[in-house]
Amino acid sequence: MTQTQDATRTRTFGWTDPAEHAHLLGRRSGLEILRAMATGELPPPPVMHLIDGEGMQVEEGAVTLTLEPREFHYNPLGSVHGGILSTLLDTAAACSVHSTLPAGVGYTSMDLNVKFLRPATIASGKLTCAGTVLQRGRRTALAEARITDAAGRLIAHATSSCMIFEI
Template sequence: MTQTREETRTRTFEWDDPARTAQSVGQLSGLEFLQAIGRGDLPKPPVTHMLGIGAITAEEGRVVAELQPAEYHYNPLGTVHGGVLATLLDTATGCAVHSTLPRGFGYTSIDLSTKFLKPVTVASGMLRCVGTVVSRGRRTALAEARLTDAAGRLVATAQSSCLIFEVPPNQ
């Protein structure tokens, strides 16, 4: 089967230099950092532009991220690729942990355990991913996320462990 030009789709996107945002890690509390990105005071990370992740809102211990599924998210089966959903779940869990951190601290994911419950397509509508902190200590934190479609149906869940560390000054 030969693909015709009419079937070909194109997608372009732009992003800001991520260095400015990265330099602010540890200079603000985690919540201040996430809220600055949400307000547009700091550039959004490039991955959000690449995947089309929309609004990310944060309060202490809780983050909501949205994604409108698109054809460019599809796997060969005609559904949104699990890696895209896992990235959204990882974003919500990690940012939920970040929202609890004081100035001078950062985090990194140790693991991510996902469960995909329903296939997601463009017809699923706006996806809403809510990440919450389950437990946070001085060195590690556990967070979970629930991903729902536009009708409020649960389509995926995740749990993530994160390592908390001190950010060196002037990183």
């Protein structure tokens, strides 16, 4: 982000071809793909560039993402927009499901139920969003995700149902 003398703010970003991930779905497990993204072997998906997402930690059934709140995340009230927080929650919850899937099996979010508990701002420090699988069957999975600020305070939490299908 750059700022000029007249207080105009701009932001430019790039991303890699999302097909780079899609072609791996039949060849690598979800855990392998996510770990490759976490280590930098594979680039993050375009949405992470859009929101300026930072790190990722991956274990089977659990994914943690981080985001440093920036001014460009703000809503008109001066706090991080709920859509940004929801994107983090959806990503962490759904990726936790992805981490349990074998090669050739995909997923999609069916719903996301979000509760916002306190505002997040630049002063909140780095946000950590941890997703965990609660239950996984053959066709559906239930996951949750929680966002905490740098002081460990709960900012928002969500539950998500995902549909599981063969690719």
